[in-house]
Amino acid sequence: DGGITQSPKYLFRKEGQNVTLSCEQNLNHDAMYWYRQDPGQGLRLIYYSQIVNDFQKGDIAEGYSVSREKKESFPLTVTSAQKNPTAFYLCASGKGSSGSEAFFGQGTRLTVV
């Protein structure tokens, strides 16, 4: 079945450590996105990629890094520079053309302990 997969679903990290969240899609979508959701807020864009080997900062990119070495994969690294990393992280993919919707993964809940 085609879809978008995020792993792990729950992740605990000690302060000061980097951690990488996985996102894989087999929908043959060009565009991929990382969002963060905090309680009572909408989704905020961290990074997005329109094509392999290219990505752009979103509204809240500080403290995060990404790579897009393959069309199917768009991992997000939460670095120790991110001041408030505890959140629900959502990965999405889309055809990238105007008017097309984005498809989301199940999300990863990251907790810093």
Add this chain to the structure above:
Amino acid sequence: DQQVKQNSPSLSVQEGRISILNCDYTNSMFDYFLWYKKYPAEGPTFLISISSIKDKNEDGRFTVFLNKSAKHLSLHIVPSQPGDSAVYFCAARQGSNYQLIWGAGTKLIIKP
């Protein structure tokens, strides 16, 4: 500066009645709008969309209305069912810009 606003954090509706979720936007350049539904601890799922060249789009129990002059759109769910209880997000896009701008969401509770 919130470009997409959902002013009602929550809404409670009796089962079988109509649910109306509202969304306002400030950027007149937005030309495509989407509604997503989200259950706790899951990713949002796409519900319905509308292009700015239309003022209404219907899909089964879901209808989205767009009032460009008021910069307002609404999602109508008729009849409301218990499975509709979720958080609903409104999102907007401008032209070929890949970014979606999201509202804060409205939690819909369907009462039996």
